[in-house]
Amino acid sequence: MKCSTCGKELSENEVRFCSMCKSPICLDCMRYTVVRKKILHKECFESIPVCKNCLPEERVKKKLAKMVDEVFSSVCDILSQNALRKP
Numbered sequence: 001m002k003c004s005t006c007g008k009e010l011s012e013n014e015v016r017f018c019s020m021c022k023s024p025i026c027l028d029c030m031r032y033t034v035v036r037k038k039i040l041h042k043e044c045f046e047s048i049p050v051c052k053n054c055l056p057e058e059r060v061k062k063k064l065a066k067m068v069d070e071v072f073s074s075v076c077d078i079l080s081q082n083a084l085r086k087p
């Protein structure tokens with residue numbers, strides 16, 4: 001198994017998987033992001049491991065902070081916004 005980010009060979013106990021794209025990643029390349037989930041009328045925050053490519057901060061770094069809120073609205077939203085991003 002190879003890390004999808006840096007290409008390092010990984011043994012079974014070193015490998016981690018991105019929560020978004022399921023790519024194998026090593027501990028060095030693993031990043032955490034916080035997603036906001038809406039369950040019924042409650043909102044909660046969950047920390048998930050992701051690869052660099054899926055790190056929302058990478059994608060919105062140059063945008064204003066208010067954009068982050070939209071991107072974080074949910075994991076599903078992140079994926080669908082990628083496909084149909086509106087200006």
Ligand SMILES: [Zn+2]
Nearest residue numbers: 003006026029
């Ligand atoms: Zn790596």
Ligand SMILES: [Zn+2]
Nearest residue numbers: 018021051054
């Ligand atoms: Zn990923």
